[in-house]
Amino acid sequence: MDVVQWTETLLSPIVDAINGVLWNYVLVAVLPLVGVWFSLRLGFIQVRRFPNMIRGLVRGTGGDNAGISPLQSLATSLASRVGTGNLVGVALALGVGGPGAIFWMWVAAFFGMSTAYVESTLAQLYKRRDVHGHYRGGPALYMAHGLGRRWLAAAFSICLILAFGFVFSAVQANSLTEAVTVAWGVPPGWTAIALVAFAAPVIFGGLRRVARAAELIIPAMALVYLALALWVVVSHITEVPAAIGLILRSAFGLEQAAGGMLGGLAVALLNGVKRGLFSNEAGMGSAPNIAASATPSPHHPASQGLVQAFGVFVDTLLICTATALMILFSGVLGTEAGDGAALTQQAMAIHFGDWGPTFIAVALFFFAGTSILGNYAYAESAMVYLGGRTRAILLLRIGSLAMVAWGAFAQLDIVWNTADAAMGLMAMFNLFAVLMLSGVAIRLTRDYDAQLRAGNASPRFDAAAFPELGEGIDRSIWTAAPGEATGREGDGVAADALRR
Template identity: 55%
Template sequence: MNAVVDFLNTILWGYVLVYGLLAVGIFFTIRLGAIQFRHFPEYFRVITGSRETSSDGISPLQALTISLASRVGTGNLAGVAVAIYLGGPGAIFWMWMVALVGMATAYAESTLAQLYKVRNGDGQYRGGPAFYMAAGVGSRAMGYAFSICLILSFGLIFSAVQANSISEAMTEAFGVPGIVTGLVIAALAGIVIFGGIRSIANVADKIVPAMAGIYLLVAIYVLAIHITEVPAMLALIVKSAFGFEQAAGGFTGGFMAALMNGVKRGLFSNEAGMGSAPNIAAAAVPDPHHPSSQGLVQGLGVFIDTLLICTATALMILLSGAVDYGPDGAQGMVLTQNALGEHIGAAGPYFIAIAILFFAFTSIIGNYSYSESAMEFLGLGGRMPLMVLKTVAMGMVIWGAVQPVSAVFNLADASMAVMATINLVAILILSKTVVTLTRDYFDQKKAGKTPLFRFKEHPGIDKGVDPTIWNRDVAQERG
């Protein structure tokens, strides 16, 4: 089993995804007319005043906060530190590149998830890559494979990984035993998760903006006291990305180390193209009522995760001088804690411990929310199958808090890679549909109208689309 997992990781991460993610992101950036640059303000406008919910689903803002809850976790603190330790400062540049082109990829996959969403037995919106693979691509086999990988990685294993990060940080800062941390986190997460998607949305809606805001304020303080060093540090990141400064600070990895670690950690952090965020994007009631508006919301999530939060972590680490590239050098969460300790003293490690507590906790509940859509697709969306999944997920939280998770994390990497590969193929197949939806949205904007979508106006987009969702009386709504 380990040999199979290692082989999959070597092939998919070493060859397929490192180049495939960048290539697909560039493809959609070109195909959609550089949407993330030309229409950047629209990424923000679609969440303005969008807090209202309906009986059908959650609000666009709640969908954003849940996807951020999943994205903003160990990847933003420990993952950035690992990227720098293994790939040098240049790894951050490739994280930026993955995010910038990833904004177009995230837009494409979440737009498709909105278009092909369905109503479950309770009348709630559900959808995601498995649904557009079955309805749009016409392959239920792709949907089944994707769903199994999603449940395995996001529904179960990543919960253990996040719990392990919380446990290590709490033990390092406060001396709290792992089992205690595990039981408390499992109990708190269970209260939220057993309440369903709306409960997760309500918690994420409150915690995520607060935790991200506080973390960025601390980063701004650190940048302010080192403002004269920031330009040189940014230049170092860019030069190191191409191997021009590979000996900086003792690092000798070069171009490929920066590229590989930056892309891998970038994907793990912002999830663009992986097919995870579309599962919650489909649960939203878009405002305006057009698939593209929710695609823009999730594209913004990639920007916030990587261009803001990951960059904040990276600059705090690099400006601290705490990076030791030797074999005994600190890495991961410990490096991030040491770095902030250099900036704000003894309070640094405690602040990072509290930050990862909230970041990783919300990742646990956000990750779980994705798996419900996969269960729905597999025909296991009933009360009892979901109860079993929730119980096992909580068990994984406790297990992850007390056991090393390196081996099982290797399995999660492979599962995530299979997910992403299948999803990238699907969105490429459906790229023409994404282009049609995008043109429809911005043509209406250009004409001064509120973008609204009726699939009957687009005879090429009707296969697998629920007419009760996208066949509303547009003329009447426009008044």
Template identity: 55%
Template sequence: MTAVIDFLNTIFWGYVLIYGLLAVGVYFTLRLKFIQIVQFPEMIRSVLSSSDTDRSGITPFQALCTSLASRVGTGNIAGVAVALYLGGPGAIFWMWVVAALGMATAFAESTLAQLYKVKDDEGRYRGGPAFYIARGLKAPWAGAIFSVCLILSFGLVFNAVQANSIADAFSGAFGISKLGTGVVLALMAGVIIFGGITAIARVAEYVVPFMAAAYLAVALYAVAANIGEVPGMLGMIVASAFGFAPAAGGLAGSLAAAMLNGVKRGLFSNEAGMGSAPNIAAVATPDPHHPVSQGLVQSLGVFIDTILICTATALLILLSGTLVPDSGLTGTQLTQAAMQVHIGAAGPYFVAVAIFFFAFTSIIGNYAYAEGALVFLGVGGRIGKAVLRLALMAMVVWGGYESVATVFDAADASMGLMATINLIAIVLLSGLVSRLTADYIAQRKAGRKPVFLAETMPELKGEIDQEIWSRK
């Protein structure tokens, strides 16, 4: 089993997804005419809009915060440190490139998720890749495979990974029992997830901006305190990305190492193209009432996750002088050492608390994705949700004190299959994304607030919910 899983991960993550995600990002960037740059102000406007007239969904801001709750995890702290240690400062440049391309991919998949959303038995919006695969491509079997993979990876195993990271951090910083940490985490998560999507969105709406602002504030303090070094540091990042920087102390790294580790870090962190964030994008009530507005919101999420938060971690480490080749100091420990340089003895504790917030919100955000997959599979009733919630809590307790590599590798393989299905789907539906985008932009240029009506695309009758998209 281990050999099979390793083989699948080599195929998915060594070839299919690394190149596939980049290629799809380039494709949508060109086809949508650099929408992530040209329409950046519109992204801000779409996030700040809020509709109180439709109680079936959550607000665009809540959708953004919930997707960020899942995106922003321990990878933003430990993963960036690993990328720097293995790839040198140049890895950060390639992380930026991947994020810029990923913004276009995230836009496409979330726009489709909005278009193909439905209402569940409780009258709440549901949607995601499984729905546009089944309805748009007439392939419900592929949607079912996608949903099962989503539940296994995001609903269960990845939450054990997050719990393990919290337990490790608290054990090292405060000496707290890992099992005890796991139990407390499970109970806290249970209180929130048993409240459903609305409760998760409400918690994310308050916690995510707070945790991101606090972390970015410390990074800004470090930058301000070392402002004289920043221009040279940025120059080294760019030069190292192309193998031009002198390998002073071995920090420059090779071109191949910088590119490989930067690309991987960017792809794993922002989740663009993975098919995860669209599940919460579909739950939102967009304002303007057009699928494209939610695509713009989730595109901004990639920017916040990678360009802001991952870059904050990178600058904290690079400006601290703690990045030493072959020292063995990497991951969370490297970030904690860097933070200690900037804010003193409180540094390791601050990182432990940051990991708690980042990882805990990932747990509840991941559950929100999995609940939508249950609805697609037809088992999203009270019993199905209760079973998933209890299973998630059990995985959190288990993950707090146990780390079984094979199980985690299996989740990676599951996510690899899920992402591959999603990438194929959004490329096949790219013509529809392009038409919706052109319609939205044309209405803005005409001075109107964009509105999408199902009657304007009669060929979609039977595929999309006519009632949802008939509102004037």
């Protein structure tokens, strides 16, 4: 038995037990309910403030060199979100849960937009400066400073490092390897080498290099993919009503899934929510780590929350839907086309001929590659919170790249199941924190709304108006105008303050 087989044999029972509890009983109910609750309390902010999501996507930081731009923060979070979950995860959801799984992905994404808004707004509020004067934050900081539960912050950070620093990078490599093998017959080893060669120079450049790379690659790839999907939809426009009807009927168990697979309500809902969360990450506590690194525009925590809510919209309601419709229109679902990347490639071959599978392989290379970069950015933020300095971050970088190589050879099921378990544990920690801090998020939203209603097109957060937050927030970030304070002062104690 080789090392890969031994690892899978050891992990499978543990992973299956965790998933059985979290995904069959807990998260499949908790996640949608949390999203519904936030949507109601915030007046369906994902609908009424949708225009503000677009306006917040600016390229600059207003002279505040401590943060990255809102556009870079969205691109980096999309780098993690837009990956194999959009091309492969959708195919897996369709294969197991039937067309109805797509409906539950939509539901999870719509309500998840409000959850994504809350977690990223809180991350902005409780962010700190690191030793270089750059903004850092995320669930660990709002758990530590907002809730006063440092043990929870540490546990979450460890889970995030394991999930995003290691496991999810293996998932991306695994799906890409399958696609490249189908398209060109390339052995997994060469795919692993290419991915590591692509990711290593950026990862070793740190968070800001990751943000710059994501800003260049992700918008271009997403637009090309959506343009192809739009062409498929337009060319099958008369079939759209039937496809939507099939999705809705299957969602409620009124019709079996294609090919005689089980398509009842429970299976469709379970797979739709699970694959939807893996794709858009709403409520998981991942995107807030990059949201906290941004200088929001306008300078209010809520504006960055809206930007990250828009990321959920792009990921699931646009890109995942595009993949689902292309598969459904192709007629390959329920045939011998396979599952995962193979199913998506066969669908593209129907629509675009021989170059369809090649396009998916190329798209997966960039989507998976940038996802590895985005995943690493999250893990680095968690490592900084735990006090990791140069040596610890170096080990994280090497370990992340090693997992990319391992993922190229591992079996699909164990890799995806391990990702589900890690994601579920993270989500439970984070959902507890955002629910406990929901009152803060609601007050921030009311402040943002009140300024807009008063005619202020650029709401600004004034920490002095929130004395109840005490010393839980870094008030110097929210009192000086962007660009007035660089955060360079006090570097000697910045790292300790970040953890405290």
